[in-house]
Every structure is written in structure tokens, then in C-alpha cells.
Amino acid sequence: MSLPDSNQISETDRLASFIREHSRLIVLTGAGCSTESGIPEYRDDDGNWKHRQPMQFAEFVNDEDKRRRYWAQSFAGWHRISNAKPNAAHHAIAELERCGYVSCVITQNVDNLHTAAGSQNVIDLHGVLQRIRCLDCNTKDSRYAYQSRLQDCNPDWSASITAFAPDGDARISVDDVRSFDVPGCLNCGGIVKPDVVFFGEPVPELRVRRAKRFLRQSAALLVVGSSMMVFSGYRFARMASEAGLPIAIVNRGTTRADDLATHKLTANCAELLSQTLSRLAA
Secondary structure (H helix, E strand, C coil), X not given: CCCCCXXXXXXHHHHHHHHXXXXXXXXXXXXXXXXXXXXXXXXXXXXXXXXXXXXXXXXXXXXXXXXXXXXXXXXXXXXXXXXXXXXXHHHHHHHHHHXXXXXXXEECCCCCHHHHHCCCCEEECCEEEEEEEECCCCCEEEHHHHHHHHHHHCCCCCCCCCEECHHHCEECCHHHHCCCCCCCCCCCCCCEEEEECCECXXXXXXXXXXXXXXXXXXXEEEEECCCCCCHHHHHHHHHHHHCCCCEEEECCXXXXXXXXXXXXXXXXXXXXXXXXXXXXXX
């Protein structure tokens, strides 16, 4: 009996077969994994920027006005990220880990939603917004506590939000920013920054080494919701390809690693992963 043509096999069946055949998966996720949770993604389906490019690390460190603008926007938009809940994609990935299909999740997202969904072995490649860090003394603290300090320093401040952007930022007018007061580190008075990797800032080497170690021990790579247009994520697809590992990509649009993929599935991440999980359980 001949096998059905690949065009006649549903994407759910294709992904379920991929997971069954390569049950020691490492999963790499990007912004597309969190859009169903109400967090905007950076790029459109063609890989182009949907918003103005995020602040660069050097700008944040060296320009007090731009740093003030960042914190004002972040303060205004924090409720969006802090109230976000895991969606079906996060829950499906956590369940795949519990079932023994997934050994590790490497995420480019900073929303902490994989951990909130129950994934145990998560490498937050770019950090998490729920923490802050002093650039001078390296003291870390809760972002929730820092949000309260921002509120205390700006009791009468308010802004007109025109849009929300990735990573919890809100778009507000320049006039709203000028009066915003940004408190320094409680320990030394230094510059406080979210404990995340900004554009132009290197990913901590220990995280990269740990992720590479898991990838070397894996049977395949599953990419979910990442265009991989930035090297921090693309490197893992390239490494998997060089090692001869199968690569399945679930993404609504174009990715930088499409030519490396053995399976490319153009679909909504939450819907496809939920359907695939049901198929695997059947």
C-alpha cells in the first residue's frame, strides 16, 4: 500500500508524527507563541518590523532621557504583561514535557509564560521582565516591587496610551515622558534595568552554553512562533542543521531558517499544538 501524498496529510498529523519519531525534543519559542496571550509580536509574517525597533542597550545606558522614556512606557504598559496568562501553546508544550516528549524549552520571550504554564526545564534566553537588575552593583529585585516604587515616585502621573508593543511597553506621547521620575537602585543608587537582554546586548554565555548542551543531547529541534531573524535564536537552528538533527518549524510566516527545516508548518501555534497534543493522546 502506498503512503498518502504529503499534501493530503494534515499539519496536525505531520507534527504528531514528527514528535513521535523524535521524542527527545528541544523546543525553541519566540513571540508568536505568546500572541494568543495578548502580547504583540515584533514582526509581521514576512519578518519585517511591525513596530519601531526596540531601544538599544547603549541608548538605555548612556542617554538619561531615553532611559526615562523607556521606564515611562514600561510603567504604563506593565499591567498588560503582568496580567498575561499562558495560552494553549504554552500549556501544550508543558504537557509535552510532562509526557516525556520535550527535554528543554529555550525561549526568546521574556514574559515568563512557559514557567507559569508548568514547564519545568526552561532556559529564558533573554531573561524575564519580572526581575530588575542594577547595572552598577548587580543587585536584583522584583519588578512588582519596582513598579510600586515607580508609582510612589510618580503619584499624579498619567499617560495617554496609544498602543501596546512587545515586552509590555506602551506607546505614549513625548510630553507624557518629560515629568516622569525614575528611581535608582535601593542598594547603591545606580541605574536600574529590567533583567532582560536588550537589543545590542549579548546573551549571557552561561545560558547559551546550557542551551547548546541540551541541543547536543536532543533528537530534534521544534521551533514554535519564532521568525529567528535575530541571531540569538537562529544560532540553534543552524547548530541543529549542522549536527544533522531534524527541524520542525511552526510559525505563521517566513522564518530565517526555512531553508534548514525538514518540516515547515504554517499555522497558528496555539491551535496546531493543542490539536497535535490531542492526536498524540488518542
